[in-house]
Amino acid sequence: MRRYGASPLDPMQTVTITASPDHLASYDGQVAALVACNLLGRLSPSVQIGFHDIAIHPRLPWAGRSLTEHALGGMRAVDPFGNYGARPINTGDFRFHLGPDGHDALVHGSGWNAYIGQGPSPLPLITSDVGVGAALSVVLGAAHLFRTRFGAMTVPFVSNAWDWTNAPIVINFSPVGISLGHVMTAGFGSVGSTANYFLALATRDFRASLIDHDKVRVQNITRSPIFTDAHAKIDLVKVNAGATFLREVGVKDVDADPVALHESSLWNLRDSGSIDVLISAANEFNVRYHIEMGFPPIQLYATTGRNWQTTLMRHTPGAKACSLCVFPPDARFAPTTCATDGSSARQTTVEEERTDAALPFLSFAAGLMTAAEVLKLSARRYPLSPERVMLGLKDQPLLIGTPLPHRNGCLCESRHAGVHRSAIAGSRYARLACFEI
Structure with a gap:
């Protein structure tokens, strides 16, 4: 990180990942949760899971397992000395919230679309299982967290991974059932x-x-x-x-x-x-x-x-x-x-x-x-x-x-x-x- 003229995040500042319950129950929401835990756990040694546990979605590789246990196991495998756990959000934590609502600042993906910024999310609801926009929103949110050193998401950003433009797009194309x-x-x-x-x-x-x-x-x-x-x-x-x-x-x-x-x-x-x-x-x-x-x-x-x-x-x-x-x-x-x-x-x-x-x-x-x-x-x-x-x-x-x-x-x-x-x-x-x- 220092080779980029940057320094690691303050290890004493806890990042707590929360999520809207309905979003977390969806495929997109769980992709966002898994990617958020994986990425933030490599970016910071102090990450807590603040959402309620749920079984992993049937469309994901680890279907039926505990989402919290799987995510925690991944973070601890990366840094055995990190402060990783599952608890409700505390005062002083930086909240990294996944979903279209539920907090004043959001990290939200639906279909091929991604959004970070103030709530509510402007993204159209895409019901097909894609996950790409959800993962992209987490990357954008993590970059904001690192760039601003836990600053507020006051300026919104919308993009899509379908044609790589700065506007949401309603596309139901999904890789489900298609061999690569x-x-x-x-x-x-x-x-x-x-x-x-x-x-x-x-x-x-x-x-x-x-x-x-x-x-x-x-x-x-x-x-x-x-x-x-x-x-x-x-x-x-x-x-x-x-x-x-x-x-x-x-x-x-x-x-x-x-x-x-x-x-x-x-x-x-x-x-x-x-x-x-x-x-x-x-x-x-x-x-x-x-x-x-x-x-x-x-x-x-x-x-x-x-x-x-x-x-x-x-x-x-x-x-x-x-x-x-x-x-x-x-x-x-x-x-x-x-x-x-x-x-x-x-x-x-x-x-x-x-x-x-x-x-x-x-x-x-x-x-x-x-x-x-x-x-x-x-x-x-x-x-x-x-x-x-x-x-x-x-x-x-x-x-x-x-x-x-x-x-x-x-x-x-x-x-x-x-x-x-x-x-x-x-x-x-x-x-x-x-x-x-």
């Missing part, structure tokens, strides 16, 4: 792990392949909803922690490869069309080069920045801008003379281990935005937003969507469209490709 297909995640750090966490809250109907060579470190715990103190103490490989989580919540088909992407047989030996969507959340070993020279399916990912922003990006096969247009390859890396020759794409560089940083709510925002795009891939009119969407959280929240420009001289200029078309043929979202006829 084969989702490969290259890089299982904060963004990759968080994206898979949010996918699992929405549906377990997907095949997951996880690729990352790295191990869980102490600095990873606060910014991933999956990693725990126990993982860091034994240097557990990140993809193994992720695979265990996904299997435990009910994702039946999970593969984990604890290597860098360019060394992974899951990537290098895959059949044409076998991967439906790639969450490209890695940033080492010239990974963008290896991805683009491997003729990828649609790519979705988000990055975090030092100005407290999260940027979502989408690269569709055949589009004018590939990921190398945005992240040019290392100067030490020699370009191939033929885009269909994979020999030099197996080269790599050795990078020094480094300790990076990210504010917890930024990582949650990045993973959530990525997961939201994956969940919308089957929507009839997808894509619904520009290729790049930036969410700024340093001041009053800001959403901006812009197209991605092509970079002149990029290696994708010589990539063979016919080969790329063949490589993704048969994949679930091949219809989204925009190759010229």
